[in-house]
Amino acid sequence: MLDGRGAVRRRAGVRLWLSAIWLGLLVLAALLAPWIAPKDPLAQDLFLGRLPPFWVAGHEPGYLLGTDSLGRDVLSRILYGARIALVVALVAGTVTCVLGAALGLMAGYLRGWVDVLISRFIDIWMAFPPVLFSILLIAVIGPGLGSIILAIVIIDWTRFARVVRAEAMAQGAMDYVASARVAGRGRIGIMLREILPNVLPTIVVLLTLEMGIAVIVEAILSFVNLSISTDDPTWGGMIAEGRASVHQAWWVLMFPLITLFLTVLSFSQLGEGLKDRFDPVLR
Amino acid sequence: MSYLVIDRLTVRLRGGGPLLRAVSLQVAPGEVRGLVGESGAGKSMIGRAVLGILPQAAEVVSGRIMLDGVDLLALPPGERRRRVGATCALIPQDPLTALNPSRRIGPQITDRLVDIMGWDRARAEARARELLAEVQIPDPDRVMRCYPHELSGGMRQRILIASAFAAEPKLIVADEPTTALDVTVQKQILKLIKEMQVRHGTALLFVSHDLGVVSKVCQSLSVLYAGMVLEEASVADFFRAPKHPYAAALLAATPKYTDPTAGLIPVPEAVLVATRAEVAEADRRAEHG
Numbered sequence A: 001m002l003d004g005r006g007a008v009r010r011r012a013g014v015r016l017w018l019s020a021i022w023l024g025l026l027v028l029a030a031l032l033a034p035w036i037a038p039k040d041p042l043a044q045d046l047f048l049g050r051l052p053p054f055w056v057a058g059h060e061p062g063y064l065l066g067t068d069s070l071g072r073d074v075l076s077r078i079l080y081g082a083r084i085a086l087v088v089a090l091v092a093g094t095v096t097c098v099l100g101a102a103l104g105l106m107a108g109y110l111r112g113w114v115d116v117l118i119s120r121f122i123d124i125w126m127a128f129p130p131v132l133f134s135i136l137l138i139a140v141i142g143p144g145l146g147s148i149i150l151a152i153v154i155i156d157w158t159r160f161a162r163v164v165r166a167e168a169m170a171q172g173a174m175d176y177v178a179s180a181r182v183a184g185r186g187r188i189g190i191m192l193r194e195i196l197p198n199v200l201p202t203i204v205v206l207l208t209l210e211m212g213i214a215v216i217v218e219a220i221l222s223f224v225n226l227s228i229s230t231d232d233p234t235w236g237g238m239i240a241e242g243r244a245s246v247h248q249a250w251w252v253l254m255f256p257l258i259t260l261f262l263t264v265l266s267f268s269q270l271g272e273g274l275k276d277r278f279d280p281v282l283r
Numbered sequence B: 001m002s003y004l005v006i007d008r009l010t011v012r013l014r015g016g017g018p019l020l021r022a023v024s025l026q027v028a029p030g031e032v033r034g035l036v037g038e039s040g041a042g043k044s045m046i047g048r049a050v051l052g053i054l055p056q057a058a059e060v061v062s063g064r065i066m067l068d069g070v071d072l073l074a075l076p077p078g079e080r081r082r083r084v085g086a087t088c089a090l091i092p093q094d095p096l097t098a099l100n101p102s103r104r105i106g107p108q109i110t111d112r113l114v115d116i117m118g119w120d121r122a123r124a125e126a127r128a129r130e131l132l133a134e135v136q137i138p139d140p141d142r143v144m145r146c147y148p149h150e151l152s153g154g155m156r157q158r159i160l161i162a163s164a165f166a167a168e169p170k171l172i173v174a175d176e177p178t179t180a181l182d183v184t185v186q187k188q189i190l191k192l193i194k195e196m197q198v199r200h201g202t203a204l205l206f207v208s209h210d211l212g213v214v215s216k217v218c219q220s221l222s223v224l225y226a227g228m229v230l231e232e233a234s235v236a237d238f239f240r241a242p243k244h245p246y247a248a249a250l251l252a253a254t255p256k257y258t259d260p261t262a263g264l265i266p267v268p269e270a271v272l273v274a275t276r277a278e279v280a281e282a283d284r285r286a287e288h289g
Helices: A014-036 A074-110 A112-126 A130-141 A145-172 A175-182 A187-223 A235-244 A250-278 B043-051 B077-087 B105-115 B121-134 B140-145 B153-165 B183-200 B211-217 B235-240 B245-252 B269-287
Strands: B004-013 B018-027 B032-036 B058-067 B088-091 B171-175 B203-207 B220-225 B228-234
Touching: A014 A074, A014 A250, A074 A112, A074 A145, A074 A187, A074 A235, A074 A250, A112 A145, A130 A145, A130 A187, A145 A187, A175 A187, A175 B043, A175 B077, A175 B088, A187 A235, A187 A250, A235 A250, B004 B043, B018 B043, B018 B058, B018 B228, B018 B269, B032 B043, B032 B211, B043 B058, B043 B088, B043 B171, B043 B203, B058 B077, B077 B088, B088 B153, B105 B121, B105 B140, B105 B153, B121 B140, B121 B153, B153 B183, B183 B211, B203 B211, B211 B235, B220 B235, B220 B245, B228 B235, B228 B245, B228 B269, B235 B245, B245 B269
Parallel strands: B032 B203, B032 B220, B088 B171, B171 B203
Antiparallel strands: B004 B018, B004 B058, B220 B228
């Protein structure tokens, strides 16, 4: 396949498509949850507790993936859970990325005291145990969606700052930056228009990884009951509840776990795929 | 009246030794001045100091850099950047890293015209096309839409030359512009730089370690060792009779292609020792006023 300049264009890999399709389905599920969910995710019915999924004997029609011990529909809860998972992934991932990348870019290009300040701060920050730190944070400011996002941003910005700093430093030593400086471009202009585009492929990979990590962190915090209020269905919360009855009703644990696994995997594969596609040197 | 006057410029490594030791030199409008010396002699540092792109680790300690009668080192950074951007340009050493890999060629040439000179985009693009044609690039329209990795090293160096001449600068610093190219391309590029320089009447600070190249391109030269100017002469005088023993040894060390049996001649140890003593003596004098 050739593009407009007569250059060979690489085909997007299978994994890029598979992960994009899975994430697309999740977005649809999150947006359309009230219309496509077969049941009310909060409706309890103790007479219908621990119903198995549709291919196992003893299932009830209408409960495709079975019910949990309180009789709530697992499929509906997974669909609603996608909402929180995706909001956390998008918002926490993006905020972390912008904050960390901006600090990393400044440290890596400006160097000098800015770099010393930011780098030492990163070193100190990374010495805190992250899970303990986030649990402590949420215990102090109280659980809720905003708290989870804040916890993720506070823990993970260093990952971006570190990597982007190193890349910006390497790019800053290139002659094209010197040329841009001679051509009268200021520091901010050089950072945004010369260096940032070359660091972008790395940032994209980190961003998608971070979205996966955000989903995991949200699940971990739900697991220790520090996420959203326990009524709202979250994948982590479902896994935590399913753990208690895993011997009697494995599906309560397994389905949210598989969803979580595929989502995190898709995010990281999407990043790799996008990097191959948008890196002008690899392209 | 010289266009560029460098007066006793001293540059040192932050918290380290000197890189340039009270370097003085002058470049007249339209003059091509060669800066020669072995690697580490500080040739590139002079050009970088003029353009305000010294590496982070280096700092100007003392001296003046007068560009068209204005001391650049006394200007506030923004003002200096605008002045240098409007009147000077750089032809860098390595064409492979001197173009931004993730931007198309066109905007990389027109940036300066739009940002510093205040041209509108259409006019800047027309000018870029004209310049690319002038440096003998076929199909400038297509090349302007290309990314750097789609072009050869020679093509990229031509683009960098076109880009350097875009804003009709008064002074261009050419930092070993042909070192990264293979010999056949080297010759074409040198010829091109010389032609462009003559046609546009631009002064050129030509950094090179190759005396053969300098003899073809430059009118005058400064020989550097350990950040100190040892000899300043017109090219004709220098190649007839170099005065400083180190400069003479450097000239004698230039390989002669006419005699393939002759080996490489290094600069004699005695000359190096004497030259280093001279540098140390200059340092002592500078320290004690």
